[in-house]
Amino acid sequence: MINRQSQSTNKKLFIVFEGIDSSGKSTQAELLLNYFINKEEKVIISSEPSNGIVGNIIRQALKQKIVFSRNRASFDEQMAYLFAADRHDHLYNDFDGVFKLIADGYHVISTRYYFSSLVYNCDTKEQFEFVSSLNARFPNPDLTIYLDLSVKESLNRLDKRSSKEIYETKEKLIKVRQSYQQIFSNYKGKFLSIDATKTPQNIHQRVIKYIENKRW
Numbered sequence: 001m002i003n004r005q006s007q008s009t010n011k012k013l014f015i016v017f018e019g020i021d022s023s024g025k026s027t028q029a030e031l032l033l034n035y036f037i038n039k040e041e042k043v044i045i046s047s048e049p050s051n052g053i054v055g056n057i058i059r060q061a062l063k064q065k066i067v068f069s070r071n072r073a074s075f076d077e078q079m080a081y082l083f084a085a086d087r088h089d090h091l092y093n094d095f096d097g098v099f100k101l102i103a104d105g106y107h108v109i110s111t112r113y114y115f116s117s118l119v120y121n122c123d124t125k126e127q128f129e130f131v132s133s134l135n136a137r138f139p140n141p142d143l144t145i146y147l148d149l150s151v152k153e154s155l156n157r158l159d160k161r162s163s164k165e166i167y168e169t170k171e172k173l174i175k176v177r178q179s180y181q182q183i184f185s186n187y188k189g190k191f192l193s194i195d196a197t198k199t200p201q202n203i204h205q206r207v208i209k210y211i212e213n214k215r216w
Contacts, residue, residue: 010216012108013107013211013216014107014108014110014142015107015108015141015142015143016111016113016115016141016145017110017112018145018146019148019196020149020176021158021168022153022158023148024196024200025112025147026047027200028145028203029047029110032204032208033045036107041107042107043108043109044101044108044109045108045111046096046101047110047111048087048112049112050086050089052086052093054086055086055090058082058083058086061082073127076123077121077127080130080134081134083116084135087135090110091139098110117135118183119175119176119179120172143189143190143191143210144184144187144190144191144192145193146180146184146192148180148194148195148196150197154173192207194206
């Protein structure tokens with residue numbers, strides 16, 4: 001009998017959670033972190049924007065504490081450049097980059113990756129092609145988990161927060177959710193879509209079942 005559980009995590013995995021705002025990405029990342037820890041495997045959460053210099057600039061811009069441009073198209077283009085620069089550092093820096101961590105024996109869990117740039121930093125076909133070109137050389141993760149949440153539920157959850165970021169509006173989230181669905185309908189990498197209205201533990205169990213039964 002094959003021990004699928006030990007076989008599935010022999011390879012160190014780069015796992016990404018994606019979804020619109022308040023879909024539960026951080027919660028699921030923490031649950032998955034604890035799962036690997038309980039299996040006595042090395043694991044780390046390393047999300048985007050990163051904690052690096054460029055990542056911190058992005059966070060300030062999203063909170064509108066710094067303003068690059070009042071024109072939304074120009075702002076999105078500037079953010080796309082910043083996210084691509086931060087993503088390159090996140091993946092490849094020699095200190096705590098994703099691939100350095102994997103080489104050191106860690107599973108790496110990220111909330112958000114290049115998919116987020118493709119849905120948040122562009123509204124038109126031309127903008128999508130531009131953002132796609134900036135991210136074309138970034139590799140696919142080993143597994144992408146999309147937490148699918150309605151815009152209505154996202155806004156209900158966001159209303160419970162003390163502050164909102166610049167992209168957390170109904171109009172933007174409608175476009176973002178549509179873009180996610182279009183992108184993932186054509187995505188060829190390992191992919192799991194889960195209804196984000198399920199309980200956190202229910203979602204977590206689906207994630208674990210997929211990981212343990214997949215041949216990596």
